[in-house]
Amino acid sequence: MGKSIVITSGKGGVGKTTSSANIGIALAMMGKRVCLIDLDIGLRNLDVVLGLDNRVMYDIVDVADGRAKLVQALVKDKRFDDLLYLLPAAQNTDKNAVNQEQVKDIVDELKPDFDYVFIDCPAGIEQGFINAVSGADGAIVVTTPEISAVRDADRVIGLLEQHPLKESPKLIINRIRTSLMQDDSYMDIDEITTHLGIDLLGVILDDDKVISTSNIGKSIVMDPDNPTAQGYRNVARRLEGETVPLMNIHNSAKKEGFWSKLTHLFSHKK
């Protein structure tokens, strides 16, 4: 029986969809069977990032409403034999077109056939978030090193604590810019992790190639030499239970003044 993991953030645009695609591909490259569910209904993107947009026939709303069987809606990524599948979101429907029970039923139907089912969550903490979480055994919270993203991640972690999943949530800090790490206003990996109080699953560099590869449906994780790709592959290995040291990203600057200013903005932790 596979594991279902929601990839969420609160704040929009921090890298949920990019993380879903790259982690999913990294696991498929390790021989794992992976299904990616795009739950960003109305704003689907994962099909484009995976280069599968031309092959979408049905979507999750069609499955929920009984217009298509689950197996008909799954799109196979032919680059990875029989290992990576996408269940697309609907494009022209409102985000309430599926409910919690429908999402949970679909995820439960997928789990026996896959090692991992990743649920790409929409931004926000409304119904779309609740739907996405309802099918999940675990969560990956994505943030960037910006105050607004960290605060929203903190809020999401607070909500996940109110309705605990089977596994405790894990953190990815995305878009790290090493050139800014000595800057007083830049957030430090250790301090973000300590403040949010969940285990760090990985750090991903800010890299223009993430955007250029996504734009042509070719995820960066397939590049054998790129350090950002290595970051995603390390995340996949950690999910598989391997102990993989963090990449050597310079992270020594002390910014206590900045963090004491930040602390009062957070509510759910003392």
Ligand SMILES: Nc1ncnc2c1ncn2[C@@H]1O[C@H](COP(=O)(O)OP(=O)(O)OP(=O)(O)O)[C@@H](O)[C@H]1O
């Ligand atoms: N590590 C990175 N380096 C550079 N660009 C990145 C990185 N991660 C994500 N991006 C870019 O940031 C943008 C937003 O990423 P993405 O769509 O994955 O975010 P999201 O959290 O899914 O957004 P939404 O909340 O709208 O669903 C995209 O253009 C993506 O290519």
Ligand SMILES: [Mg+2]
């Ligand atoms: Mg997205």
